[in-house]
Amino acid sequence: xxxxxxxxxxxxxxxxxxxxxxxxxxxxxxxxxxxxxxxxxxxxxxxxxxxxxxxxxxxxxxxxxxxxxxxxxxxxxxxxxxxxxxxxxxxxxxxxxxxxxxxxxxxxxxxxxxxxxxxxxxxxxxxxxxxxxxxxxxxxxxxxxxxxxxxxxxxxxxxxxxxxxxxxxxxxxxxxxxxxxxxxxxxxxxxxxxxxxxxxxxxxxxxxxxxxxxxxxxxxxxxxxxxxxxxxxxxxxxxxxxxxxxxxxxxxxxxxxxxxxxxxxxxxxxxxxxxxxxxxxxxxxxxxxxxxxxxxxxxxxxxxxxxxxxxxxxxxxxxxxxxxxxxxxxxxxxxxxxxxxxxxxxxxxxxxxxxxxxxxxxxxxxxxxxxxxxxxxxxxxxxxxxxxxxxxxxxxxxxxxxxxxxxxxxxxx
Amino acid sequence: xxxxxxxxxxxxxxxxxxxxxxxxxxxxxxxxxxxxxxxxxxxxxxxxxxxxxxxxxxxxxxxxxxxxxxxxxxxxxxxxxxxxxxxxxxxxxxxxxxxxxxxxxxxxxxxxxxxxxxxxxxxxxxxxxxxxxxxxxxxxxxxxxxxxxxxxxxxxxxxxxxxxxxxxxxxxxxxxxxxxxxxxxxxxxxxxxxxxxxxxxxxxxxxxxxxxxxxxxxxxxxxxxxxxxxxxxxxxxxxxxxxxxxxxxxxxxxxxxxxxxxxxxxxxxxxxxxxxxxxxxxxxxxxxxxxxxxxxxxxxxxxxxxxxxxxxxxxxxxxxxxxxxxxxxxxxxxxxxxxxxxxxxxxxxxxxxxxxxxxxxxxxxxxxxxxxxxxxxxxxxxxxxxxxxxxxxxxxxxxxxxxxxxxxxxxxx
Numbered sequence: 001x002x003x004x005x006x007x008x009x010x011x012x013x014x015x016x017x018x019x020x021x022x023x024x025x026x027x028x029x030x031x032x033x034x035x036x037x038x039x040x041x042x043x044x045x046x047x048x049x050x051x052x053x054x055x056x057x058x059x060x061x062x063x064x065x066x067x068x069x070x071x072x073x074x075x076x077x078x079x080x081x082x083x084x085x086x087x088x089x090x091x092x093x094x095x096x097x098x099x100x101x102x103x104x105x106x107x108x109x110x111x112x113x114x115x116x117x118x119x120x121x122x123x124x125x126x127x128x129x130x131x132x133x134x135x136x137x138x139x140x141x142x143x144x145x146x147x148x149x150x151x152x153x154x155x156x157x158x159x160x161x162x163x164x165x166x167x168x169x170x171x172x173x174x175x176x177x178x179x180x181x182x183x184x185x186x187x188x189x190x191x192x193x194x195x196x197x198x199x200x201x202x203x204x205x206x207x208x209x210x211x212x213x214x215x216x217x218x219x220x221x222x223x224x225x226x227x228x229x230x231x232x233x234x235x236x237x238x239x240x241x242x243x244x245x246x247x248x249x250x251x252x253x254x255x256x257x258x259x260x261x262x263x264x265x266x267x268x269x270x271x272x273x274x275x276x277x278x279x280x281x282x283x284x285x286x287x288x289x290x291x292x293x294x295x296x297x298x299x300x301x302x303x304x305x306x307x308x309x310x311x312x313x314x315x316x317x318x319x320x321x322x323x324x325x326x327x328x329x330x331x332x333x334x335x336x337x338x339x340x341x342x343x344x345x346x347x348x349x350x351x352x353x354x355x356x357x358x359x360x361x362x363x364x365x366x367x368x369x370x371x372x373x374x375x376x377x378x379x380x381x382x383x384x385x386x387x388x389x390x391x392x393x394x395x396x397x398x399x400x401x402x403x404x405x406x407x408x409x410x411x412x413x
Numbered sequence: 414x415x416x417x418x419x420x421x422x423x424x425x426x427x428x429x430x431x432x433x434x435x436x437x438x439x440x441x442x443x444x445x446x447x448x449x450x451x452x453x454x455x456x457x458x459x460x461x462x463x464x465x466x467x468x469x470x471x472x473x474x475x476x477x478x479x480x481x482x483x484x485x486x487x488x489x490x491x492x493x494x495x496x497x498x499x500x501x502x503x504x505x506x507x508x509x510x511x512x513x514x515x516x517x518x519x520x521x522x523x524x525x526x527x528x529x530x531x532x533x534x535x536x537x538x539x540x541x542x543x544x545x546x547x548x549x550x551x552x553x554x555x556x557x558x559x560x561x562x563x564x565x566x567x568x569x570x571x572x573x574x575x576x577x578x579x580x581x582x583x584x585x586x587x588x589x590x591x592x593x594x595x596x597x598x599x600x601x602x603x604x605x606x607x608x609x610x611x612x613x614x615x616x617x618x619x620x621x622x623x624x625x626x627x628x629x630x631x632x633x634x635x636x637x638x639x640x641x642x643x644x645x646x647x648x649x650x651x652x653x654x655x656x657x658x659x660x661x662x663x664x665x666x667x668x669x670x671x672x673x674x675x676x677x678x679x680x681x682x683x684x685x686x687x688x689x690x691x692x693x694x695x696x697x698x699x700x701x702x703x704x705x706x707x708x709x710x711x712x713x714x715x716x717x718x719x720x721x722x723x724x725x726x727x728x729x730x731x732x733x734x735x736x737x738x739x740x741x742x743x744x745x746x747x748x749x750x751x752x753x754x755x756x757x758x759x760x761x762x763x764x765x766x767x768x769x770x771x772x773x774x775x776x777x778x779x780x781x782x783x784x785x786x787x788x789x790x791x792x793x794x795x796x797x798x799x800x801x802x803x804x805x806x807x808x809x810x811x812x813x814x815x816x817x818x819x820x821x822x823x824x825x826x
Binding site: 056079080081082087089093107110111112113114135149150151152153154155156158160163165169170172173174175176177178179181182183184185186187191192194195198199202203338339342343344345346347348382383384385387390391393394395396397398399400401402403404407410411412413 | 469492493494495500502506520523524525526527548562563564565566567568569571573576578582583585586587588589590591592594595596597598599600604605607608611612615616751752755756757758759760761795796797798800803804806807808809810811812813814815816817820823824825826
């Protein structure tokens with residue numbers, strides 16, 4: 001049973017049938033939002049029926065997902081990889097250090113290709129199957145690309161991935177290991193994106209470009225279902241997440257509103273939208289109470305260095321609807337958060353993954369959230385994705401000759 | 414309830430009380446093995462009682478572990494991190510490519526610090542707690558070190574980790590992010606190991622050096638419990654794993670023999686011991702029917718580049734007892750296995766992690782195992798740990814100007 005009713009344009013309100021290969025609004029080009037029959041979901045799903053399920057992956061919440069039961073039969077996920085059900089750690093020592101009542105860290109770096117984007121890419125694979133596609137394409141140099149390449153490979157799809165020439169070799173290597181057809185484009189990211197769009201149009205490949213395909217967010221929102229269930233449906237006051245394109249924070253909000261509409265949680269958290277000081281067009285729009293406009297991309301946190309966000313509408317709606325808090329963090333604050341997360345939680349985050357936690361710290365220091373608040377901070381990707389910045393965060397070890405005398409001199413324990 | 418009976422020296426048979434800070438045999442220096450009351454376990458644990466447990470981590474199998482219930486109360490693991498319950502993928506397309514009846518891939522790169530070693534380090538943390546230690550130490554440059562640093566940080570322990578000066582900066586960065594006290598030793602790995610041993614002796618730190626601390630293997634063996642349960646206790650004919658120090662294959666075997674002795678599986682798999690051609694002292698000893706002797710360390714698979722294995726006795730016993738198969742693979746075969754795993758399974762393995770699968774392929778080609786066999790291949794660590802070798806495995810992408818004409822020329826789909 002699939003509870004999808006329709007797809008509605010966020011800009012003009014036009015309704016579209018929720019076909020598997022849906023992209024943007026045919027009338028105005030706006031982003032679509034998938035709508036569900038919440039009464040139907042409410043009548044078939046309860047906290048206790050959830051508890052009895054033995055699928056510990058994002059597909060656990062199938063009533064809220066735009067995928068037919070047939071694809072979820074036999075306990076095998078549509079993509080073949082086990083995505084989701086990442087751990088939610090109660091971070092008491094970190095909370096103590098920050099002077100916060102309660103803090104939880106959701107480590108989404110523990111996903112098959114080491115980022116939250118696996119949730120979106122696994123969904124893309126599921127919908128590509130329904131659409132009868134054989135090839136899935138996107139343009140990206142980051143987690144969207146590697147998660148698509150991995151999930152598609154596991155499911156037997158071919159992928160075509162467009163990257164700008166400047167893409168780091170390590171990231172390209174990951175794509176190549178997954179067998180993607182990687183097209184390195186001699187040009188800017190905009191050139192790359194445009195070529196991918198043209199090619200997808202001409203060849204009819206399944207489109208996994210963020211903020212074009214409305215189903216991706218439906219995958220991302222599963223992170224919120226898990227957070228709620230792992231909290232036994234007692235929501236925290238706030239949920240912090242880093243923001244680039246705006247798709248992830250929109251997905252996070254969609255997950256909570258889904259649960260609220262189906263009666264599974266009785267209050268909604270406020271979002272803490274964290275951007276980099278050097279690249280914060282969405283938070284700036286909120287602060288100025290105006291529309292967004294482009295900004296430089298000046299931050300080490302490459303996964304959220306998005307000066308022209310592709311999903312600003314949904315992101316701005318989400319922050320405003322949740323009565324959210326916005327906070328911008330410096331690169332130094334991000335590096336510090338990487339150290340703090342590592343040292344108090346054993347969680348190794350990439351810069352964009354640690355930005356949420358940097359934002360919680362700063363929001364607290366600036367009095368934007370009270371110290372008696374409870375907060376979930378989502379870590380969106382693993383630090384192994386970006387060892388160069390980990391080195392910046394971590395500092396150098398003590399170097400000595402192999403002798404006990406030298407060791408005694410330098411030990412500071 | 415804890416079913417540990419005693420600790421027995423593998424070399425001289427001397428019995429020792431299983432105290433938390435146990436190291437090697439006080440009589441002969443041999444490696445100890447933890448022994449259990451299997452009748453007790455059998456009376457309290459069954460397949461169906463296991464099925465009802467909601468702890469999806471290595472601690473799910475508490476009756477087989479040398480840890481008191483008090484440490485496992487409240488569903489929180491002793492180390493604080495969620496270690497284990499990694500996915501077992503049925504790799505049908507890979508099996509088809511290899512011409513094998515049934516192949517499963519156990520992806521242990523999906524662990525908090527991205528390797529199987531998390532199982533050992535989480536156990537070290539649990540035992541350090543029981544021992545009342547505050548500081549845990551080891552010498553390593555690889556997965557043992559990063560997993561110790563991460564698990565100890567999450568549990569609030571200090572760590573002192575000795576690395577040789579030549580340790581890759583990226584790996585050191587990971588340790589530093591986790592807040593380890595990293596001592597970079599100007600000397601060889603042997604110098605480093607000796608200094609760590611002296612310092613552990615002098616300062617009384619808890620010892621997490623592999624093949625010294627007998628509890629580490631008790632953590633590693635949980636990978637086999639999971640494999641068996643994920644196969645619904647119908648064991649495959651073979652289980653393949655890469656071999657360096659010998660601790661992991663010994664742990665894998667211990668897990669299966671534990672289950673067999675407790676009546677949970679009715680047959681034991683044969684081990685496929687995979688080493689690198691350029692460093693295979695253990696497989697050479699099996700092949701020659703003699704004792705092992707040192708060998709050069711000539712392979713890209715750094716995690717198994719161990720010319721002087723520290724746990725040869727248990728490893729040789731395990732391979733012989735299981736009527737095991739040995740196979741040595743070249744670096745080129747390892748790189749090829751990285752590509753095959755990525756392309757058919759969406760699993761990104763480090764070289765040592767892919768070596769097991771390379772071994773399955775070669776064993777099949779050489780007629781060492783029959784094509785109608787069923788096999789589990791354990792991937793011991795994530796490819797994100799070693800991007801440089803991933804680049805070697807993956808090849809270069811096609812590079813073009815941003816135009817559809819150029820794209821049409823190069824597309825080979």
